[in-house]
Amino acid sequence: LVNQRPINAAKYFANQGYLVLFVAWQWGRKDELAKGCSPVWPGVHQVPLFEFIDLHGLLPHKQADALYLLTMPARVLVDCVPSLRGKGYAIAYDVMDEWQEFFKSGQAPWYERQVEEQLVLQSDAVCCVAPALVEKFSGLRNDILLIGNGYSEDVIGRDHRGIARAWGAAQPVVGYFGHLTDAWFDWRLVFDLAARYGDVRFEIIGYGEPQWVRDQARSLDN
Numbered sequence: 001l002v003n004q005r006p007i008n009a010a011k012y013f014a015n016q017g018y019l020v021l022f023v024a025w026q027w028g029r030k031d032e033l034a035k036g037c038s039p040v041w042p043g044v045h046q047v048p049l050f051e052f053i054d055l056h057g058l059l060p061h062k063q064a065d066a067l068y069l070l071t072m073p074a075r076v077l078v079d080c081v082p083s084l085r086g087k088g089y090a091i092a093y094d095v096m097d098e099w100q101e102f103f104k105s106g107q108a109p110w111y112e113r114q115v116e117e118q119l120v121l122q123s124d125a126v127c128c129v130a131p132a133l134v135e136k137f138s139g140l141r142n143d144i145l146l147i148g149n150g151y152s153e154d155v156i157g158r159d160h161r162g163i164a165r166a167w168g169a170a171q172p173v174v175g176y177f178g179h180l181t182d183a184w185f186d187w188r189l190v191f192d193l194a195a196r197y198g199d200v201r202f203e204i205i206g207y208g209e210p211q212w213v214r215d216q217a218r219s220l221d222n
Contacts, residue, residue, distance in 0.1 A: 002207065005096045005129065005149065006071045014043030018067075021045055023052045025072070049076065056080050062088025070123075071096050073116035081122055093119050094147075095128040095137070105183040120144075173201045180209035187213050194220050 010020045022040065024033055026049040033048050040046045053076055066089045070077055073093070081091055103111035120126055120140050127145040128134045134144045174193075179185075187209070194202050201222050 005094070008152065009069065009071075009094070010044050011041060013067075014041060017043075018065075019043060019045075021047050021052070023047050023049055023077070025049055053077075053080065057083060059084070059087060059089075066090065067092060069094060070119060073099060073119045074110045075112060075115045076110075078115050078119050078122075081119070085122075090125070091123045092125045092127070093123040095120075095126065095133045097129070098133065098136075101184075105181075107181060107183055171199060171201050173203055175203045175205075177205045180204065180206040180213070182210055182213065185209075187216075191216055191220065194222055198222055 006022075010022045014020050020043055022044050024035075024046050026033065029050050033046070035046050037047055037051055038045065066087070068081070068084045068089045069092045071094045085091060099108050099111050099116060100113060102108035117137075117140060120137050125145070126137070126141065126143075127147040128137070129148055131146060134146050137144055190202065190204070194200070198221070
């Protein structure tokens, strides 16, 4: 329901008739997921990371258009590529974030640049969410596709397709959409600006913010 890029991809493939195994991240083998291993959407079954790692060898050999789509270049997932390729699965890597910068800020301790570059080279297809990411890996291959995030009326509705446009109101709006970790998001600057400029509305959409941010946001009308 968070509607992140991998989640929307899972829904899309399910709507196209695929049976989707959505591999949910775990930081360790003792990390329990609320939904465990179960259906989470029509045609989409959640599988905890380590169950997938341990049992992916049981997946059948290629039937129709079998695809292994990776959105996180973690070694534990990349190590499954040879086995699944041997079963006839196509391999695709969707570069949905600048993982190296996540690693630098302490948000992706699993990241290894050489593993990501290995995945870029091994994949049958690579796509990136932003031009800067296409450029970053252009030295490895020249057939990387640019597929940005897009509008889907199934998510926000046809009536809201112009939601990003100016509303014509007198009050200026400052907006941001993305991850809200305080590892790189300067919340104190945002709150200082909001306190100084009460005539400006701040609309910040995302997840990952610490509790103190939620508490302070409630104290500001704008």
